[in-house]
Amino acid sequence: MADPQTYRPAPGTIPEAPGVYRFSDENGRVIYVGKAKSLRSRLNSYFADIAGLHPRTRRMVTSAAAVQWTVVHTEVEALQLEYNWIKEYDPRFNVRYRDDKTYPVLAVTLNEEYPQLRVYRGPRRKGVRYFGPYAHAWAIRETVKLLTRVFPARQCSGGVFKRHGQIGRPCMLGYIDKCAAPCVGRVDADEHRQIVNDFCDFLAGHTDQLIGRIEKDMQVAAADMDFEKAARLRDDAGALKRVVEKQAVVLGDGTDADVVAFATDELEAAVQVFHVRGGRVRGQRGWVVETEADSDVADLVGQFLSQFYGEQAALAGSADDAVQPVPREVLVPAMPPDSAAISQWLSELRGSRVSLRVAQRGDKRTLAETVERNAAEELTRHKLRRAGDLTARSAALEELQEQLGLDTAPLRIECTDVSHVQGSDVVASLVVFEDGLAKKADYRRYSIRGGAEGGDVAAIAEVVRRRFSRYLKETAEDAPDHTDTACAGETSDGAPASGEIDPADDGPLPGIDPTTGRPRKFAYPPNLLVVDGGAPQVAAAAEVLGELGVTDVAVVGLAKRLEEVWLPGEEDPAILPRQSEALYLLQRIRDEAHRFAITYHRQKRSTRMTASALDGVPGLGEARRTALLKHFGSVKKLRAASVEAITEVPGVGRRTAEAVLAALNDGGST
Structure with a gap:
């Protein structure tokens, strides 16, 4: 345990300017990053009487061996630098708002000739539009199931799409009119893309325009005495209205806002975020984190906003997503100490003014109370679920220290x-x-x-x-x-x-x-x-x-x-x-x-056996063998592939593909 006085800066050497500081341990590993309006005032507080510090702060300063800082010109620069350093160093004593699970999203692959709808988890990609996050994957499938009655867009993988195009018959979804079957030419690429665009517009909140357009087409069909088409359009409009009704209106003025709430105790904090778009709750997320130092709710709000919207901006920058990373309004339970700087930073991320405020009355206050109840319930569930795990881990580390005679756990x-x-x-x-x-x-x-x-x-x-x-x-x-x-x-x-x-x-x-x-x-x-x-x-x-x-x-x-x-x-x-x-x-x-x-x-054995099985295949060198294995993943999948599938690998022609299959099926090893 280090004495903080051994690395305390000399009196008068810390500037009073705004900046970002970091504590590092004896191995040079950064263990805490923070920002301050006045570096001198903030850093001196860490070197006060150690007995008066919060237990978590006490552990941090006694684990550290050095402190460094960077002076910046404005609080907004300090906010950005703090976010970058926390993301880069992953300091152990900083609160990190990571999802306790990977939230699925609905991905629409607009970068393909025939866009696909699919459940997706992972990094955002260019040319793909994302909707969500959803709490469960089944919620995405249920949404798609309801909407493909009206917007019959493709859902199948590339392999299935190609195979049905080759055999000239659509899949089951095509037969039951849940897919427009572009694989067999029922619609061309432009018609299918229009279906997908309407699907995206509906999920983006343009519900009234689409339902109004369908009802207008229904009336035209009825006037032309095309009652079969009119009945189908009537059912489509009804299906869309049922989807909309499942998303209850919480803010009647069509507000786009994120509502944030916290529930805390002495050791941990639960945060919940409701994403409201067009007046309806479109998504929900939650985290439970250990609180740092002696932070109150206002401090936690500031830390959360910088980390969460920094990540959202990074995701939006890596994908063609029409949704802004920051909504027009962010409702919080308490204003952070540097609220002006955070509001300015959020406005820069959005490209237009962002309102940061505490809901005081009306529908917004009612919704904020609902989100707060969700946070409190999540903290209670987390305590019940994790109490045994936390106790067991602490007991295990302490017992290892005792049994092995270690200086520390x-x-x-x-x-x-x-x-x-x-x-x-x-x-x-x-x-x-x-x-x-x-x-x-x-x-x-x-x-x-x-x-x-x-x-x-x-x-x-x-x-x-x-x-x-x-x-x-x-x-x-x-x-x-x-x-x-x-x-x-x-x-x-x-x-x-x-x-x-x-x-x-x-x-x-x-x-x-x-x-x-x-x-x-x-x-x-x-x-x-x-x-x-x-x-x-x-x-x-x-x-x-x-x-x-x-x-x-x-x-x-x-x-x-x-x-x-x-x-x-x-x-x-x-x-x-x-x-x-x-x-x-x-x-x-x-x-x-x-x-x-x-x-x-x-994995290594599979690679070696693939190379052995393909030795001597004319026209197949090491680079192409590696490309084949990377593309198919295993010898078994390569052996089961068709000649056409193998020729999709760059550099592999039909004659080489036939030779590969002959080598694997005649005497290849698994």
Whole structure:
């Protein structure tokens, strides 16, 4: 536990200007990012009597080893820089508003000749229009099911669309008039695109115009005595009205607004957002986060707005989405301290004025109270659902500290496992758990250069050497200079002092790769390294760490036979109780490492077997073999493909495709 006074800036060196600051630990990893109207006032508050600080703030300042800052000209610049740094560094002590699940959206692929409607999760893409998010995928399917009666747009995948075009018969949806069947030419590309455009207009809120147009066409058909068409149009209008009725009007004036509400306790906060478009609730999202420091609701509102709408602007910038990233109005439970700067920033994101205010009366106040009740109920459900998990994780980490004799609880644990079949395709995995939870962004996989020579012991040694050699290299590149980072101000002529980060001449940031601009994942070590195996594997890992001079990482092994925990240099293993939370956590980490290694091993084996099966095929070199495997994913799928499907791969002609199928079906291996 560090004493904050050891890195406290010298008196008078912190500027009173607005800016953004960051605390980093002894390994140079950024652990907290914040902004302030006055850097001097804000930073001095962190170095007050430690006993008077909020528990979370106390943990942050005692975990840090240095503080740096950047002076900016305006609060809007500080807001933008804070958002960028939080996104870049992912500081552990900052509140991060991540969805507790991946929300599905309805994607319309306008970049295709015949656009497709589909449920989608993932990054936004150019040429695709998105609607949502929806709480459940079934809600999207139900919406599409109701609307394709009126707007019979294509829903099938590219392969199904092509296959039915080849056989000249539509799918079941085409036979029941839920699809216009462009695959067999019932409508051409322009007619189908008009159907899709009407579908998009309806979901975008232009409901009255579409229903009015259909009713007008119904009257014309009835006047022309085309009663069959008039009846169909009547049913279409009724179907659209039923869809609209399911989305109750909450704001009668057709307002476009996001309504935000919080429910908090001493440790956590739940936030709910209702997206109101055209006066109707079009979507809902929710998060539960740990509160930082001694933040009140106003502080949480400011943090949420900067993070959430920054992400929405990034998504809108990567897709052809007609929906603005920010609505005209944002209703919040309390105005944030820097409300003027946030409102200006939101207006810049939207391109027009955005109103940020607290609802006081009328329908908007009633809706705000509804959203607040949802937030309170979600916090209650979260407490009931997570109480056991939080308690178990804390107990497991504390028990590991006690059983293994560690100085502190192992907040970061890494585990490695080796996978192969009789010495072929030898690979290894490295998985990472932080605070008892998997951090999959930091997972790594290794192809063992030594192959099967030396067995699992040599493979474990190779993985540990490669992982910690990289750690030492990145630590050397990013070693923080504590003599400069502790005090930073401006000289009398306005030039940055030695400790200040000058925005115009910043240089490489600690923990950031200067070539890619991305955070280094292994510039800091784990508290505990777990290897899958017994005494030999543990000894090999400990020996490598000793050779590299890494002395602050504990090593244990978990043997599968009796789930024994082996420590370096010990003749006998430690036996943890079967009901031990610590043992359960080690088992979960070991099993995850095993799963990750097996997955990579199967992938490598499939690649090798594909190359072996296709050796000698005329006109098929390494690049085309790789392209085939990437396109189809496996030998099995490639063997089942048609010649036409194989020729879709760039560079593969019909003669080569026929040769590939002949090689696989005559003697290829699976």
